[in-house]
Amino acid sequence: MKNQVPIAEGLFSWPSPNPALLGSRCKNCGIAAFPAAESCMACSGQDVEIEELPRKGTLWTWTVQQFMPKPPYHSNETPQTFKPYGVGYLELPGGVRVEGRLTESDPEKLRIGMEMDVIFDTYRTEENGDEVISFFFKPTQA
Template sequence: MLPQKPLHPGLFTWPDSAPELLGSRCVDCGEHAFPSQSSCRACSSEHTEIVGLGNKGTLWTWTIQSFMPKAPYHTDETPESFCPYGVGYIELASGIKVESRLHENSTDTLRIGLPMKLEIVPVRDDGEGNQLMTFQFRSAEAL
């Protein structure tokens, strides 16, 4: 197995047995952001802190993507091996909605309000001997 590292550092706890997304919270107004930001989009304060956003949420909306993602979001899939996948917004406990690839890819299994759980998955090799990892959400009912 190749050594693993995050596709983009700072998006989730790594490595962790119970990973969670990392974002920012404005110290002045309490607004959350993902990914983390150095200033607040709500009040323009520059007093933000990195916080855990959790690893559970609710499927707010979704669609099925039936075409291969373009760079820099590409995977190791080829046109022959590509399988359509779900993409959705997950509403976290803080109220923030995070766009994410979904484990499920069927209109029979996805529904608004579905409880979701974060998972860390391989996305591709980096060409330097590392397996790059990213996050996605999957149905918590299926676990």
């Protein structure tokens, strides 16, 4: 079994049988944020708690990245193997709108308001064989 490591600590519950994005919620004003923060951007409150964000949401807006970004972009791709990828904001009910990569990159198959699931998958493999896990938004199968 390969060693799986999250792309950053604290972004999502990992390892977990049912991982989820981790946000912070302000106990003063009730506003949620992602990634989890130590203070509240809305009211400046410092009393926040970590919670799991919903695993389903609706696509609020999107685009497709058609060219390979410069560093800090860090995938296993080369300019020759680069494939365009979708990016969008997923509105998580009761939580926040989170920006993430989409598993779908065909503009014809993306539309505002479509339902998507938050999934966790390998983003790249390190030289030592570690699989780096990140989060993605995937169109919900009908």
